[in-house]
Amino acid sequence: xxHSSVRGEGATAxxxxxxxxxGGADAPGVVPAxxxxxxxxxxxxxxQRPTRRGRRRxxxxxxxxxxxxxxxxxxxxxxxxxxxxxxxxxxALNLGETKLGxxxxxxxxxxxxxxxxxxxxxxxxAENQALGGATDTxxxxxxxxxxxxLHLSADRSNMSVVSMPRDTMLMMPKCTExxxxxxxxxxxxxxxxxxxxxxxxxxxVAAWSELTKIPIDHFMMIDFKGVVRMAxxxxxxxxxxxxxxxxxxxxxxxxxxxxxxxxxIIQGEVALQWLRTRYGFEDxxxxxxxxxxxxxxxxxxxxxxxxxxxxxxxxxxxxxxxxIQAMVVDTGLNKIDKLxxxxxxxxxVPPGRITMxxxxxxxxxxxxxxxxxxxxxxxxxxxxxMVREDIALxxxxxxxxxxxxxxxxxxxxxxxxxxxxxxxxxxxxxxxAPAKIVVSVRNSTGGKDGAQVRVKNRANDVAxxxxxxxxxxxxxxTQTGAEDTTxxxxxxxxQAADAAAVATALGxxxxxxxxxxxxxxxxxxxxxxxxxxxxxxxxPPAPTVAPTSAHALNGDNDKACMQIQPGFTW
Numbered sequence: 074x075x076h077s078s079v080r081g082e083g084a085t086a087x088x089x090x091x092x093x094x095x096g097g098a099d100a101p102g103v104v105p106a107x108x109x110x111x112x113x114x115x116x117x118x119x120x121q122r123p124t125r126r127g128r129r130r131x132x133x134x135x136x137x138x139x140x141x142x143x144x145x146x147x148x149x150x151x152x153x154x155x156x157x158x159x160x161x162x163x164x165a166l167n168l169g170e171t172k173l174g175x176x177x178x179x180x181x182x183x184x185x186x187x188x189x190x191x192x193x194x195x196x197x198x199a200e201n202q203a204l205g206g207a208t209d210t211x212x213x214x215x216x217x218x219x220x221x222x223l224h225l226s227a228d229r230s231n232m233s234v235v236s237m238p239r240d241t242m243l244m245m246p247k248c249t250e251x252x253x254x255x256x257x258x259x260x261x262x263x264x265x266x267x268x269x270x271x272x273x274x275x276x277x278v279a280a281w282s283e284l285t286k287i288p289i290d291h292f293m294m295i296d297f298k299g300v301v302r303m304a305x306x307x308x309x310x311x312x313x314x315x316x317x318x319x320x321x322x323x324x325x326x327x328x329x330x331x332x333x334x335x336x337x338i339i340q341g342e343v344a345l346q347w348l349r350t351r352y353g354f355e356d357x358x359x360x361x362x363x364x365x366x367x368x369x370x371x372x373x374x375x376x377x378x379x380x381x382x383x384x385x386x387x388x389x390x391x392x393x394x395x396x397i398q399a400m401v402v403d404t405g406l407n408k409i410d411k412l413x414x415x416x417x418x419x420x421x422v423p424p425g426r427i428t429m430x431x432x433x434x435x436x437x438x439x440x441x442x443x444x445x446x447x448x449x450x451x452x453x454x455x456x457x458x459m460v461r462e463d464i465a466l467x468x469x470x471x472x473x474x475x476x477x478x479x480x481x482x483x484x485x486x487x488x489x490x491x492x493x494x495x496x497x498x499x500x501x502x503x504x505x506a507p508a509k510i511v512v513s514v515r516n517s518t519g520g521k522d523g524a525q526v527r528v529k530n531r532a533n534d535v536a537x538x539x540x541x542x543x544x545x546x547x548x549x550x551t552q553t554g555a556e557d558t559t560x561x562x563x564x565x566x567x568q569a570a571d572a573a574a575v576a577t578a579l580g581x582x583x584x585x586x587x588x589x590x591x592x593x594x595x596x597x598x599x600x601x602x603x604x605x606x607x608x609x610x611x612x613p614p615a616p617t618v619a620p621t622s623a624h625a626l627n628g629d630n631d632k633a634c635m636q637i638q639p640g641f642t643w
Contacts, residue, residue, distance in 0.1 A: 157397045157409060158408055158409050160397050160398060161397055161400070161402065161406075161407055161408070161409070162400065162401045162402070163401065163402055163403060163404045163406075163407045164273050164274055164275060164294075164401050164402075164403065164404075165250075165251050165273070165275040165403070165404070166275055166278060166289070166291070166292065166403040166404065166405065167275050167278045167279050167282065167289070168248040168249055168250060168256075168271075168272045168273065168275035168276045168278070168279050169246040169247065169248055169275075169276065169278070169279025169280075169282060169283060170246060170247055170249075170279075170588050170589050170590045171246065171279065171282050171283055171587050171588060171589065172588050173282055173286070173287075173288035173289075173584065173587075174288060174583075175288050175290050176227075176288050176290055177288075177583065178227070179227045179463065181227075181228070183227035183228050183229075184227055185224065185225060185226055185227040185463045186224070186225040186290055186291075186415075186418065187222060187223070187224050187225075187287055187288060187289050187290050187291075187460070188222070188223045188225075188289070188290065188291045188292065188293060189220065189221075189222050189223075189274075189277065189278050189281055189289050189291070189292040189293075190219070190220070190221045190222070190223055190292070190293055190294075190295075191217050191219065191220055191269070191274050191277055191292060191293070191294040191295070192217070192218055192219030192220075192294075192295055192296075193215045193216070193217060193218070193269060193274075193294055193295070193296050214270045215269055215270070215296075216239075216266040216267065216269065216270070217239075217265070217266045217267075217268055217269040217274070217277045217294075218239045218266050219236075219239070219366070220236070220237045220239070220265065220266075220277065220281070221234050221235065221236045221237075222234065222235045222237075222281060222285075222287065222289070222460070224287075224460045224463075225418060225419060225422065226422075226463055226465065226471055227463050227471070228471050229418060229421040229422060230421075230422070230426060230465070230471050231422060231426040231427070231428070231465040231466075231467065231469070231471065232419070232422045232426065232427045232428070232628075233427075233428050233430065233459075233460060233465070233466040233619075234367075234370075234427070234428070234429045234430065235430050235431075235432055235456060235457075235460065235623075236363050236366070236367070236429070236430065236431045236432065237265055237281075237431075237432045238265075238359050238360055238363055238431065238432070238434060238446055239264070239265065239266040239359055240264060240265075240266075240358075240359050240444065240445050240446050241264070241265040241432070241434065241445075241446050241447065241448065242262035242263065242264060242265070242437055242439075242442060242445050242446070242447050243262060243263060243265050243268075243280055243284060243448075244258070244259055244261075244262060244263070244283075245258060245259035245263045245267075245268060245271060245276075245280055246258055246276075246279045246280060246282075246283045247590055248271045248272045248275065248276035248279055249272070250272040250273070254272065256271040256272055256276065258590075262437075262439070262442070262447075264445065265277075265280065268280045274292050274294045274401065274403075275292075275403075277292070278292050284448070284457075285457040285460070285461070286457065286461060286584055287457060287460050287461050288584075290405070291402065291403050291405055291406050291415075292402065292403050293400060293401075293402050293406070294400065294401040294402070295399055295400055296399050305340045305341060308338075308340070308376070309338040309339060309340035309344075309376075310338065310339055310340065310344060310369060310372050310373045310376055311336050311337070311338050311339075311372050311376070311631070312332075312336070312337055312338075312339055312347055312365075312368060312369060312372060312635070313335060313336045313337070313368070313632075313633060313634035313635065314332050314333075314334060314335070314337070314634060314635050314637060315334065315634050315635065315636055315637055316334050316637040316642045317332070317333050317334050317637075317642050317643045318330065318331070318332050318353045318354075318635075318637045318641055318642060318643075319331040319353065319641060319642070319643045320346070320350045320351075320352050320353035320354075320641060321352070321353075321641075322352055326352060327350070327352040327353065327641075328346045328347075328349050328350040328351075328352070328353075329346055330343070330346040330347055330350045330353065331643070344369070347365060347369060348362075348365070348366055348369060349362065350362060350365060352638070352641060353637060353638050353641035354635050354636070354637070354638060355635070355636050355638060356638060357638045357641075358444070360431065360434070360446075361635075361636075361638070363431050364431070364624060364626075364635070365635050367429035367431075367624075367626045368626065368633045368635065370429060371424070371427065371429060371626060371627075371628045371630065371633070372631070374424055374427065374628060375424055375628070375629075375631065423628075423629075424628035424629050425627065425628060425629035426465070426467065426469070426628070427627070427628030428465070428466040428467045428619065428625050428626070428627060428628070429625065429626040429627075429628070430456065430466060430619050430623035430624065430625050430626075431623055431624050432448060432449075432453050432456065432623070433448070433449035433452035433453045433455075433456060433620055433622035433623055434446040434447065434448060434449050434453070434622075435447060435449045435450075449622060452620040452622050452623070455615075455616045455620055456619060456620060456623050458615055458616070459615060459616055459619065461584070462615050464615055464616070464617065466618065466619040466623075466625060467618070467619075467625070467627060468617055468618030468619075502567065502570055503570060504570040504571050504573065504574035505570075505571055505574075506543075507542065507543035507544045507545075507574065507578070508543055508544070508545050508546065509546070510544055510546060510571045510574065510575065510595065511546045511547075511594055511595065512536075512539060512544055512546065512547040512548075512575055512595050512596070512597055513547075513548060513549075513550040513592075513594065513595070513596045513597070514532045514533075514535050514536040514539070514547060514548065514549050514550055514596075514597045514599060515532055515550045515552055515553055515554045515596060515597070515598050515599065516528065516531045516532040516549075516553050516554070516599055517553060517554030517555055517556040517559075517598040517599055517600050517601075518531050518599055518600065518601055518603065518604045519553075519555055519601065520555060520556070520557050520600070520601035521555050521556065521557050521601075523555065525601065525604075527553060528604045528605070531599055531603075531604070532549035532550060532553075532599060533549045535597065535599050535603070536548050536549045538579075538607060539575070539578070539579070539597075542578045542579075543578075544575065544578065547597075550596065554598045556598045556599075556600035556601065557600055557601050557602065558585070558600045558601070558602050558609070559579075559581060559585060559597070559598060559599055559600040559602055559603045559609045560581075560585045560586075560587055560597075560598050560600065561573075561575050561576045561581065561585055561586050561587070561595065561596070561597050561598075562586075562587050562588070562589040562591070562592045562595075562596050562598065563586070563587075563588055563589070563592065563594070563595045563596075564588070564589065564590070564592050564593055564594055564595075565588075566588070568594065568595055569586075569588065571595055572586050572595050573586050575595060575597060579597075579608065579609075580608055580609075581609070
């Protein structure tokens with residue numbers, strides 16, 4: 074069942090948070106489409122700008138949709154807006170202590186790419202404030218209400234997107250702003266959307282790096298400016314609901330979204346309503362909102378690929394200016410040329426190989442955290458591991474080197490793409506001789522959950538093993554730890570090469586070497602994976618398809634339809 078374009082004309086098209094009262098009860102701009110009419114005719118039914126505003130938190134919208142649109146626009150209109158280079162806003166990539174050093178090439182010299190996409194609710198200028206929100210939130214601290222990690226496979230055959238619900242509770246890492254201001258590591262769980270208040274998007278990147286151990290190469294942060302024009306530029310986005318839906322509670326809360334059953338083409342502020350709706354979708358939580366955002370993103374990607382309107386240079390220039398002014402990126406994406414190169418890489422993936430997922434989660438049982446969620450033990454790590462190991466989430470595997478991926482630096486004919494730019498300064502000093510490297514060994518074999526007792530004398534045994542390999546200054550530490558996997562941590566950049574030498578001698582992966590402000594020198598934490606023997610236990614085989622708890626949605630799935638929460642139909 075298909076319906077007309079919806080833009081929110083003269084109705085409750087508030088660009089506000091979903092849980093705030095306001096708005097009326099009429100369907101926003103729903104005009105029945107003539108039977109047999111074309112999509113173009115349906116889209117032509119709504120041409121006026123929406124006139125109503127809402128009153129509270131703007132949008133829980135999908136930053137990744139806008140990021141992909143920006144990148145696609147860059148590819149199409151590169152020659153029209155090179156002059157916008159000076160308008161690109163940048164910020165530091167990673168403010169944390171753990172620097173994973175960027176994605177590494179595979180055996181074929183192909184390098185994957187990880188981009189954190191952030192949707193900020195900042196209302197620090199007139200244009201963002203005009204989109205909605207209570208006046209007491211203007212110029213207040215922003216929240217990173219949308220966080221999605223986009224993983225582009227090394228061979229460019231597939232793309233994975235992992236969303237983290239905004240209500241996820243995490244331990245926050247120490248973050249240091251470029252000016253020197255330090256935000257200490259949290260002593261308790263903090264809601265993930267507050268990470269941006271700890272120095273900027275670089276602390277959100279640091280929180281993801283700490284949790285997932287995935288090297289993040291870039292970030293793109295989007296606020297609200299230009300979102301309506303950008304959604305309108307492609308003529309609307311088809312979405313689907315299983316029943317008539319009206320997101321409005323008896324006490325006036327809700328987004329105000331009102332759509333008839335079936336497919337609707339939405340644009341303007343109605344698109345914003347869709348992206349922030351929680352009351353009315355699935356169980357009325359942020360999780361349902363995330364699933365609606367995935368449907369919108371996939372649909373928008375399909376529409377963008379087939380939409381011819383964006384070849385118009387005037388529209389391209391206007392759209393590009395709105396996009397650039399609404400975006401902050403890391404310094405590795407500070408030129409239009411770099412955005413263009415990145416867009417060319419993203420375009421290699423067909424929609425049918427794009428997989429949208431949500432981090433597996435469970436409701437927190439801790440006091441005072443009703444309605445908050447935490448990463449699901451086991452299955453969240455399985456999803457993160459698939460991304461780390463460049464395993465396609467759709468279970469279809471990867472392509473071959475002939476599939477068109479760009480080789481890594483040093484390979485024959487390697488182009489200079491953003492994925493190949495180092496995210497941290499390379500280590501120039503070589504490692505010292507093993508006999509000169511001081512290593513403290515801590516017994517951490519009980520694991521993070523404390524379910525097992527630490528193995529007696531394990532630190533002494535591993536220190537002796539290191540000594541036999543030439544690290545004669547290795548010794549057991551009286552302090553203990555709690556780690557599931559064995560890691561080597563170091564305190565300063567000058568110790569990085571020496572720490573890597575320790576890991577190499579023990580056969581540990583590069584990701585096990587981490588910079589940390591919690592140690593004074595080089596410390597080997599012997600984890601639960603190394604309770605016996607001369608080497609850590611081999612990890613179990615990696616999953617070959619995303620866990621069902623990740624609610625995977627394929628980019629080619631144009632039949633997806635949102636389940637409606639009881640009590641929100643009309």
